[in-house]
Amino acid sequence: MKLKPQSKAHKNFLNNSWIAARKTREIVNPFNGEAIAAVADQNAATSQEVSAVVEQQTASMLHVSESSQHLAEIAGRLKGAMSRFEL
Numbered sequence: 001m002k003l004k005p006q007s008k009a010h011k012n013f014l015n016n017s018w019i020a021a022r023k024t025r026e027i028v029n030p031f032n033g034e035a036i037a038a039v040a041d042q043n044a045a046t047s048q049e050v051s052a053v054v055e056q057q058t059a060s061m062l063h064v065s066e067s068s069q070h071l072a073e074i075a076g077r078l079k080g081a082m083s084r085f086e087l
Contacts, residue, residue, distance in 0.1 A: 012040045015053045
C-alpha cells in the first residue's frame with residue numbers, strides 16, 4: 001500500500017530528539033483501507049533505550065522532589081516566624 005502524498009512518516013521522540021526507525025509500519029484507515037501514516041516501528045533496542053531514558057529522568061526528578069520538600073519546610077518555618085514580626 002502506498003501512502004497518500006499528504007501523509008508522512010513519523011519518528012520516535014526520545015530524550016529530546018527525533019529518532020528515525022530502521023523500519024516503519026503503516027497506519028491504515030479502517031473505513032476505506034487507505035494508508036494514512038507510516039510510524040516508526042518499535043523494536044527491542046528502542047524499548048531498551050526508552051527504558052533507560054525513563055530511569056534517567058525518574059532519577060533526576062527525585063532530586064526535584066527532595067528540593068521541593070525542603071523548600072516547603074522552609075516556607076512553613078518562615079510563615080511561623082512572620083507572626084513574631086506583625087505590627
